Amino acid sequence: MNLYNPSHATTPATDELVPSRYALKVGEIDVLVISDGILPLPTETMTTNVAPAARAAWFDHMFLGPDMFDWPLNVAVVRSGDRTILIDGGLGKEFPGFPRAGQLVHRLEAAGIGLASVTDIVITHMHMDHVGGLIGDGVKERLRPDVRIHVAAAEVKFWEAPDFSRTVMPAAVPPVLRSCATRFANEYCSQLRTFDETVEVAPGVVVRRTGGHTPGHSVVDLASGGARLTFAGDAIFPVGFDHPDWQNGFEHDPEEAVRVRVRLLQDVAASGALLVATHLPFPSVCRVAIDGDAFRCVPVIWDF
Template identity: 30%
Template sequence: MTDSSSFEPFTFSLGKARITALSDGILTAPIGSLYRLGSDQPTPEKFPDAPAELSVNAFLVETDDKKIMIDAGSGALYGPALGKLRAALETLGVSPDDIDDVILTHIHADHTGGLIADGKAVFKNATLHIGKTEAAFWLTDGAADAPHATDKVKGQIARAHDTIDPYETENRVELFEDNGDILPGFSATLRAGHTPGHLAIRFDNNGETIVFIGDIVHGNRVQFDNTAVTIDFDYDQPTAATTRAAAFQQAADEGYLIAAAHLPFPGVGNISRNGDQYRFDAYKK
C-alpha cells in the first residue's frame, strides 16, 4: 500500500498562475472488480492491469488575487487513509480561511467531504460553485423520492446535503451553467455519465490551459487502453464511456494539460494517442 503521507504538494506554473496538486490520500480497493465492460456485472479477469489503489487528488489554483480549490477531498467520510487535504494545504502555509472559491467537478463524497468538519464549513470565506444540472440532481427538494433514487443514490443525496448545506445556509453557493463561465479564466464543459452533471473545469491563463477532468478516468492504464471500460461508481455507464472517449480525444487533439482526481498523484499530465488507444504521460517539472 502506498503511503500518501509521502506525497508533498506538487506545484507548477501555468501562465502567470500557480497550480498545486494536493493529495487527500489513497483509496485501497480491488479496483479490477469494480470495472465494467458492456455489462453491469464485474469482470475482473479482463483487467490484469487494474490498480490496487486509487489516488484522491484535489487542486489549488493561485492567481494574482485569488486562491481557488478544484474539489475538496473526502474529509472524515472515508477513514484515516483519506482526508489529508487540509494538512497538505497547511504545508504550503495556506489556511482554509485563505480560500476564496471552491469549484466542484461533481457531488460525490470524495470530492465534497472535505468541505465540512464536525458539520460546519471548513472554507469559511469561500464561495462554493456548482453546475446547475449537478445541483438539481442531488440537492433539489424531493430528489430522494425521484424514480432514479436507488438506495445507493439516496445515501449519496444525504451526504450531498451534509457537505453542501452549511454553505447554502450562509448564502455561499453559486450555480453556473453547465457549459459556461464560472470565474475569470474558469469555464465548464458538461461531461456527464459519472454523474448527471459531472463537469470538466477549464482554466486558461496567459495563453496556457489546463483542464480538471474530475472522474473521467480511474487509474492510469485500463481506461486509456479501452475507453469503453466503465466503473461501478458511474451513474450512467454507457454515457460515461462515450464521455471519456470524447474527453480523451479532445485532450489529445488540443494538447493541453489535464488534472484528474484519480490518476496516480499528482494526477497531472498529457493525454496522447497510441494507435486506437490512449496514453497518459505524467507532467515532469
C-alpha cells in the same frame, strides 16, 4: 506570486514519507495538485460492463488487484489574479472506513494555504469524496463567509432525488452518498453559485458541465499564455486510457460517461493540454496521446 509559499508552511507530519503536493504553472496561473489520500475499493467497481476475466487481466497487467485496489484521490488549488480556487473538497474525516483519505485540510496547511484564503470552491460533482471534506467539524467556520461555491445547477437538482438505478456500487454506498450530498447542499446553500453550462470563475479558469458521471459533473479548463490544463474530475479513471468504453460502477449514466470520456481525451490530445484527474495516480499530471482506438497517458517529468 507563487501559490506554494514554503516560508508560510507548517512542518509536514513526520509519517509522510512521500510527496503529497505538486506545484506547476499554466502560463500565469499557479496550480497546486494535492493528494487527499487513497480509497481502497473493490476492483469490480472499475469495470462493470466487461467479463471478470478481462477485468482481472487488466489489473494483473497493471500489477494491481485482484480483488481490491487503492484509488488515488486528488484535489487542486488554483490561483489566478486575486482569486484562490479550491477544486473539490476531498473526502474529509466523516467516514471511518477510509482512514488513509481525508488529508486535505492538514496538507493545505502544510503548503501554507489557510482555508480563509480560499475565495472560490469548484465542485466537479457532489459524490462524498469530492464534498465530504467540506462538511467536517470546523471546516465551514474556517472558510470565509463570502466564499463562492460553484456547482452545476443540474448537479444540485439531481441530488434532491438521486437515481442510482444504473450504478453498480457496494450496497452501503448509495445511502452515504445521498446523505453527504444533502448535508453539503444544506450547509452551504447561501454560498452556492450555480451555473447551467459554463462559468468563468477567474481569468483563464472556466468550469464546464459535461454530465455523464453525474448529470452535473463538470471539468475545469485553465488557459493562460498559450498553455492549457484540464482538471477532469471523475470523467477519466486509470483504466479509461486503455479501455475508454469500460464503464465505472459509480457512473449514473454509463453510456454518456463513455461519450464524455472519449470526447475529453480526444480534445486534450488534440490541444496538447495537460490533464489532471481526481483518481489518477498522484500527481496525475500528464499529456494524452491517441493510440489507435485507445489513448496513452504520458506523465510529465517532475520539475523541481
